[in-house]
Amino acid sequence: MAGPGKHGHSHHSHDEDQQAYGQPGDPKKPAREIAILMKEGDGSMSFEPNRIEIRKGEQIRFKLKNKGELDHEIVIATREENLEHAKEMAKNPDMEHDDPNAQRLKPSEEGEILWHFTKVGEFDMSCLIPGHLEAGMTGTIIVK
Structure with a gap:
């Protein structure tokens, strides 16, 4: 077990499928589609939309x-x-995510x-590439 405050981001995590924010979706089940654009301009970076409302139990x-x-x-x-x-990313900017809750995209x-x-x-x-979150690339998902 990782000690307090340590998030073992290694691949032998104890498959805690149930995160605080849900779990990976099941491709066999229906899902509501939400488009999110990643963009930058005028010195800022953003997601569009940056606020999404979802019903509890919904697959997106x-x-x-x-x-x-x-x-x-x-x-x-x-x-x-x-x-x-x-x-962590600031210390290791090239860290790649292969987690189901994350995706990195090239232009x-x-x-x-x-x-x-x-x-x-x-x-x-959020975009966790160093500097991007600070430039405004973050948003809120509200589950009701």
């Missing part, structure tokens, strides 16, 4: 498109986890995340 297929000229990523987690993770690339929101709460989606 996030259709992602990077419309910017830089690499961007989206990581769905709690705000605390993303801020913690952003610190004009498209991707998707299938996620099942099983708990009510306010969750975070």
Whole structure:
């Protein structure tokens, strides 16, 4: 077991499928599609939309498109986890995610995340590439 405050981001994690913010989706089940654009301009970076409302129990297929000229990523987690993770990324900017709740896209690339929101709460989606969160590339997912 990892000690307190240590998030073992290694691949032998104890498959805690149930995160605070839900679990990977089931491709065999229906999902509501939500398109999210990643973009930058005027010194800022953003997701569009940056506020999403979801019903508890809903499965969402996030259709992602990077419309910017830089690499961007989206990581769905709690705000605390993303801020913690952003610190790790600052030390290791080339860290690649292969987690089901994250996706990194090159310019004009498209991707998707299938996620099942099983708990009510306010969750975070952020780009954790150093400097991007600070430039405004963050948003809120509200599960009711």
